[in-house]
Amino acid sequence: MPATIRDVAKASGVHVSTVSRTFSSPHLVNQETRNRVLAVAENLGYRPNRAARALITGRTHNIGLIVADIANPFFPPLIKAAESQARDRDYHVFVADTNEDSVTEEKLVQALAKQVDGVLLCSPRMSNDLIERVGRDVPVVVVNRLVESIPAVVMDVAQGARTAIEHLAGLGHSDLALLGGPRGSWTNREIRRSVIATARAVGVNLTVLGPNQPTEIAGAAAVDAICRSNATGILAYNDLMAIGVLEGLHNRGIRVPEEISVVGVDDIALSRLVRPKLTTVATPTAAAGRTAVDMLLAQRGEDRRTTAQVTLHTELVVRDSTGPGPRATGVPASGTARGQVASYAKE
Amino acid sequence: MPATIRDVAKASGVHVSTVSRTFSSPHLVNQETRNRVLAVAENLGYRPNRAARALITGRTHNIGLIVADIANPFFPPLIKAAESQARDRDYHVFVADTNEDSVTEEKLVQALAKQVDGVLLCSPRMSNDLIERVGRDVPVVVVNRLVESIPAVVMDVAQGARTAIEHLAGLGHSDLALLGGPRGSWTNREIRRSVIATARAVGVNLTVLGPNQPTEIAGAAAVDAICRSNATGILAYNDLMAIGVLEGLHNRGIRVPEEISVVGVDDIALSRLVRPKLTTVATPTAAAGRTAVDMLLAQRGEDRRTTAQVTLHTELVVRDSTGPGPRATGVPASGTARGQVASYAKE
DNA sequence: TACGGAACTGCAAAGGTTTGCAGTGAACTA
DNA sequence: TAGTTCACTGCAAACCTTTGCAGTTCCGTA
Numbered sequence: 001m002p003a004t005i006r007d008v009a010k011a012s013g014v015h016v017s018t019v020s021r022t023f024s025s026p027h028l029v030n031q032e033t034r035n036r037v038l039a040v041a042e043n044l045g046y047r048p049n050r051a052a053r054a055l056i057t058g059r060t061h062n063i064g065l066i067v068a069d070i071a072n073p074f075f076p077p078l079i080k081a082a083e084s085q086a087r088d089r090d091y092h093v094f095v096a097d098t099n100e101d102s103v104t105e106e107k108l109v110q111a112l113a114k115q116v117d118g119v120l121l122c123s124p125r126m127s128n129d130l131i132e133r134v135g136r137d138v139p140v141v142v143v144n145r146l147v148e149s150i151p152a153v154v155m156d157v158a159q160g161a162r163t164a165i166e167h168l169a170g171l172g173h174s175d176l177a178l179l180g181g182p183r184g185s186w187t188n189r190e191i192r193r194s195v196i197a198t199a200r201a202v203g204v205n206l207t208v209l210g211p212n213q214p215t216e217i218a219g220a221a222a223v224d225a226i227c228r229s230n231a232t233g234i235l236a237y238n239d240l241m242a243i244g245v246l247e248g249l250h251n252r253g254i255r256v257p258e259e260i261s262v263v264g265v266d267d268i269a270l271s272r273l274v275r276p277k278l279t280t281v282a283t284p285t286a287a288a289g290r291t292a293v294d295m296l297l298a299q300r301g302e303d304r305r306t307t308a309q310v311t312l313h314t315e316l317v318v319r320d321s322t323g324p325g326p327r328a329t330g331v332p333a334s335g336t337a338r339g340q341v342a343s344y345a346k347e
Numbered sequence: 348m349p350a351t352i353r354d355v356a357k358a359s360g361v362h363v364s365t366v367s368r369t370f371s372s373p374h375l376v377n378q379e380t381r382n383r384v385l386a387v388a389e390n391l392g393y394r395p396n397r398a399a400r401a402l403i404t405g406r407t408h409n410i411g412l413i414v415a416d417i418a419n420p421f422f423p424p425l426i427k428a429a430e431s432q433a434r435d436r437d438y439h440v441f442v443a444d445t446n447e448d449s450v451t452e453e454k455l456v457q458a459l460a461k462q463v464d465g466v467l468l469c470s471p472r473m474s475n476d477l478i479e480r481v482g483r484d485v486p487v488v489v490v491n492r493l494v495e496s497i498p499a500v501v502m503d504v505a506q507g508a509r510t511a512i513e514h515l516a517g518l519g520h521s522d523l524a525l526l527g528g529p530r531g532s533w534t535n536r537e538i539r540r541s542v543i544a545t546a547r548a549v550g551v552n553l554t555v556l557g558p559n560q561p562t563e564i565a566g567a568a569a570v571d572a573i574c575r576s577n578a579t580g581i582l583a584y585n586d587l588m589a590i591g592v593l594e595g596l597h598n599r600g601i602r603v604p605e606e607i608s609v610v611g612v613d614d615i616a617l618s619r620l621v622r623p624k625l626t627t628v629a630t631p632t633a634a635a636g637r638t639a640v641d642m643l644l645a646q647r648g649e650d651r652r653t654t655a656q657v658t659l660h661t662e663l664v665v666r667d668s669t670g671p672g673p674r675a676t677g678v679p680a681s682g683t684a685r686g687q688v689a690s691y692a693k694e
Numbered sequence: 695t696a697c698g699g700a701a702c703t704g705c706a707a708a709g710g711t712t713t714g715c716a717g718t719g720a721a722c723t724a
Numbered sequence: 725t726a727g728t729t730c731a732c733t734g735c736a737a738a739c740c741t742t743t744g745c746a747g748t749t750c751c752g753t754a
Contacts, residue, residue: 002461002484004739004740004741005740005741006740014703014704015703015704015705016704016740016741016742017703017704017705017706017741017742017743018702018703018704019741020740020741020742020743021702021703021742021743024741024742024743025742025743028701028702028703029702029703030701030702030703033702033703047457047458047461048740048741049402049461049462049739049740049741050398050461050462051397051398051399051401051402051407051462051739051740051741052398052402052709052739052740052741052742053740053741053742054398054709054741055396055398055399055402055708055709055710055711055739055740055741055742056708056709056740056741056742056743057709057741057742057743058709060398062441069427070423070424070426070427070430071423071424071427071616073420073423073616075423076417076418076420076422076423077417077418079417079442080416080417080418080444083417083442083443083444084444087443087455092441092443092459092462093441093442093443094409094439094440094441094442095426095430095440095441095442096430096434096439096440097427097430097431108434110394111394112439114349114394114396114397115396115397115398115439137349216620243620247620250622269418269420270617270620273563273590273594273617273620273621274620274621274622275597275621275622351709351710351711352710352711353710361733361734362733362734362735363710363711363712363734364711364712364713364733364734364735364736365732365733365734366711367710367711367712367713368712368713368732368733371711371712371713372712372713375731375732375733376732376733377731377732377733380732380733395710395711396709396710396711398709398710398711399709399710399711399712399739400710400711400712401711401739402709402710402711402712402738402739402740402741403710403711403712403713403738403739403740404711404712404713404739405739695754696753696754697752697753697754698751698752698753698754699750699751699752699753700749700750700751700752701748701749701750701751702747702748702749702750703746703747703748703749704745704746704747704748705744705745705746705747706743706744706745707742707743707744708741708742708743709740709741709742710739711738711739712737712738712739713736713737713738714735714736714737715734715735715736716733716734716735717732717733717734717735718731718732718733718734719730719731719732719733720729720730720731720732721728721729721730721731722727722728722729722730723726723727723728723729724725724726724727724728
């Protein structure tokens with residue numbers, strides 16, 4: 001029913017190959033002919049059949065975008081940016097959700113691999129081995145993780161976490177807690193590493209909690225442990241958890257930032273909408289999406305294995321959930337020795 | 348490079364057609380043969396080439412999902428549910444974002460139409476005409492809108508809005524305001540219609556404001572007008588706007604719900620996280636996504652034009668942003684006559 | 695005038711799969 | 725025993741496009 005290249009050829013009195021060239025290599029066909037063909041095509045509502053094109057060229061002009069959870073507010077801005085960038089380059093995007101499950105993720109990527117020109121793995125939970133194996137079948141770019149020999153775009157959360165800790169210490173907090181994220185998360189490891197090092201360097205006590213699910217529920221549930229730790233400054237793995245902490249503290253009648261300061265990571269839209277507005281380490285999610293798409297599409301040429309690994313800068317955004325600590329207000333700090341890591345949840 | 352059906356045929360000593368049947372109509376091939384073929388295929392890592400399959404069957408096993416704004420928190424749960432449902436039925440989903448722009452939307456749907464088996468239009472901004480035209484080229488299901496002769500799934504926001512107004516009136520609010528959404532939105536029209544009728548029926552004054560962008564910014568910006576209206580009960584087009592109103596009122600030192608009650612629509616995840624927690628009309632977004640996919644896939648058969656239009660129930664979720672109105676607390680109501688619609692922004 | 699080249703265009707094979715039709719042998723029926 | 729049916733498999737055309745190669749025309753140059 002829909003018009004094919006043959007219909008256009010017949011109606012405009014040229015061979016199909018000329019029609020084909022009109023669309024895929026316009027410079028090879030006479031201007032006059034081209035115009036005639038285009039007019040006829042327009043008239044017939046002809047659109048090149050991407051399946052047929054893919055069959056012979058081997059390129060589908062589709063990419064796959066795999067995320068852990070579409071409904072996690074961290075991802076939509078990334079998806080949006082990636083899709084927009086891809087469309088600008090005449091690519092369509094399959095979006096798929098793994099439900100934070102590594103097995104689903106694996107199946108998904110296998111199913112998708114053969115019918116796309118590349119796959120974007122965002123915060124993958126699969127093993128490095130598996131990712132590398134997939135990378136041999138199809139161009140892959142991972143986001144928020146570093147895997148040897150695979151192109152990646154990551155956020156400099158280590159630097160962001162350091163700035164956050166320094167911010168809290170600078171406000172006079174000498175007892176801090178890190179609310180860890182999910183096991184298997186590269187970002188979580190980075191943050192923890194950086195936070196422990198920074199806490200030592202600036203001489204504050206640190207309690208490390210976790211691993212936890214990266215959700216608001218888990219954040220609220222962690223408030224008990226936070227209170228036991230005597231910490232007055234909290235850095236959470238992400239904003240969702242930080243908001244959960246805010247919630248939990250509020251229910252307990254503990255005021256933020258007067259009694260406890262809270263910092264998140266990501267700067268999701270939500271963090272500006274809760275009360276108090278959340279101080280957080282902003283990660284450039286949209287830029288990550290765009291960059292990842294560009295890196296993926298750059299793998300086309302024969303120069304496959306570029307394996308660039310791009311790190312994007314983060315920035316501490318100070319809002320209303322952090323304030324002066326007990327030291328600054330004259331309340332004595334807790335008794336533990338300076339610079340001590342009180343507990344360390346091994347991953 | 349990747350294994351084809353021919354490789355599998357050769358390696359297992361059967362004709363390609365047998366291999367083909369092994370995958371697409373297993374019941375037609377002998378169990379023994381089938382097992383052998385499957386083993387060989389597994390071994391060679393063979394996956395049917397969807398492009399080739401699409402070329403001959405005319406069915407891509409892909410669907411397109413077009414939304415106004417991926418980053419609008421209303422959509423991700425819908426996308427997630429739709430994608431999951433589609434994948435269960437062996438379909439992949441292209442997700443695309445129109446940036447709330449009807450021209451982009453039109454181009455997008457045209458580009459996608461030829462390479463998918465169906466298109467899901469979520470909260471479309473295009474004209475009815477155009478949607479109907481697209482519906483002739485490719486199976487279409489619209490969400491959150493009714494278009495003649497096009498299958499649709501909508502939420503019963505009229506009923507939800509009515510319940511919300513009754514809730515406010517029941518709390519003793521006699522001066523209400525409706526904060527309208529974007530022009531071109533079917534949902535907005537429904538809500539307005541229902542709110543005006545209900546306000547008349549229960550005998551409260553109503554100020555209608557709008558149209559507005561469906562954003563938190565617009566909600567905050569509308570607070571001036573809300574205050575001028577003397578309304579003590581507000582229904583916003585969606586939660587995002589309602590949260591903006593909360594924000595704006597807070598900045599002005601007006602307490603919610605003590606002085607003004609606010610109700611939203613949608614029950615996005617966020618509405619449970621702001622303070623006060625938002626009273627809102629919950630719409631079954633995930634169910635809408637699943638239903639829409641099923642309706643789309645049901646259009647396969649020759650029984651094309653089913654044109655079912657499904658309405659999903661909504662429910663008022665009472666949280667902390669609504670409380671007793673001035674009448675209940677002894678403060679006299681404003682002077683305007685009961686049941687009067689003070690202003691009506693024509694769309 | 696003859697020749698080389700440029701600018702176009704046509705020809706036909708190829709890409710991986712599905713599917714109607716026909717063929718084969720075996721089991722069943724009369 | 726002969727004919728019929730059944731279960732399975734092979735054959736080959738078809739789906740729509742791209743692209744290397746070859747052909748044609750025309751222009752410029754020697």
